[in-house]
Amino acid sequence: MTLAIIGTGNMAKGLAKVFSRAGNAVVFGSRDPSEAASVARGFGDTVAAASIPEAVAKADMVFLAVPYDAVAAVVKAAGSLAGKIVVDLTNPMKADFSGLAIGFSTSAAEEIARLAPQAKVVKGFNTLFASVLQNGGEVAGTPATVLLAGDDADAVAEVGALVNSAGLKAIVAGPLAASRNIEAVAALNIGLGYGQGKGTDIAPTWVGI
Ligand SMILES: NC(=O)c1ccc[n+]([C@@H]2O[C@H](COP(=O)([O-])OP(=O)(O)OC[C@H]3O[C@@H](n4cnc5c(N)ncnc54)[C@H](OP(=O)(O)O)[C@@H]3O)[C@@H](O)[C@H]2O)c1
Numbered sequence: 001m002t003l004a005i006i007g008t009g010n011m012a013k014g015l016a017k018v019f020s021r022a023g024n025a026v027v028f029g030s031r032d033p034s035e036a037a038s039v040a041r042g043f044g045d046t047v048a049a050a051s052i053p054e055a056v057a058k059a060d061m062v063f064l065a066v067p068y069d070a071v072a073a074v075v076k077a078a079g080s081l082a083g084k085i086v087v088d089l090t091n092p093m094k095a096d097f098s099g100l101a102i103g104f105s106t107s108a109a110e111e112i113a114r115l116a117p118q119a120k121v122v123k124g125f126n127t128l129f130a131s132v133l134q135n136g137g138e139v140a141g142t143p144a145t146v147l148l149a150g151d152d153a154d155a156v157a158e159v160g161a162l163v164n165s166a167g168l169k170a171i172v173a174g175p176l177a178a179s180r181n182i183e184a185v186a187a188l189n190i191g192l193g194y195g196q197g198k199g200t201d202i203a204p205t206w207v208g209i
Helices: 012-019 033-041 052-058 068-078 108-114 131-133 151-163 177-195
Strands: 002-006 025-028 047-051 060-065 085-088 120-123 143-151 168-172
Touching: 002 052, 002 131, 012 025, 012 085, 025 033, 025 052, 025 177, 033 047, 047 052, 047 177, 060 068, 060 151, 068 108, 068 131, 085 108, 085 131, 085 151, 108 120, 108 177, 120 151, 120 177, 143 151, 143 177
Parallel strands: 002 025, 002 060, 025 047, 060 085, 085 120, 143 168
Antiparallel strands: 120 143
16 A cells, blocks of 8 residues: 655654554655655655655555645645545644634534545544654553544545554544544643643543443
């Protein structure tokens, strides 16, 4: 399976680490493919770089590791997303990180599904700090939990299988509208990590599942 990761920032690097380690082919899709190529070289032979539409065209699954405010431009640049699984890891935080900018009646993931109606949008990874992924996907010696939501059950299952094969733990939270709750959990995680000074080596999970 080829995975396109759009963006070359903190989350993109964390995903590239855990996915390439599990043997997946990864291609960064970037506004600056030559800069992205130098990022890709740090991950070995299975990680490449391309423009955003080239990366999307090669991939079965596309990860949006870009700021929420950049998503509309990225979806426009992506070319056809028809039939592709698009994993949204954005957190639509207010500029001062005091809380979510949207959330009661919609979510970032649902808005992305409206922007890309032919894609199978799945929410995931947004409750993990990038450093957790960059450190290999474990927190306190335990596989980090990836909360997933989506309306296409097969797509959610496929992302879940990828998560588990990469050594993390998938928990399915429900249809795409459950992203409102997942994004709120991420806001809580950010509040704990930064607002309450607990740092970024933390992650939410559910016991008993
Ligand atoms: N950092 C975390 O701990 C964390 C945790 C959970 C979720 N998230 C979410 O994950 C997403 C990525 O976060 P990040 O921390 O990885 O961000 P980041 O380090 O700032 O990287 C964002 C990447 O997005 C790409 N991009 C495309 N269009 C852009 C635009 N108009 N402006 C800026 N960047 C643009 C850039 O890649 P190119 O220059 O190569 O195009 C850039 O490297 C965000 O939505 C964030 O809410 C972050």
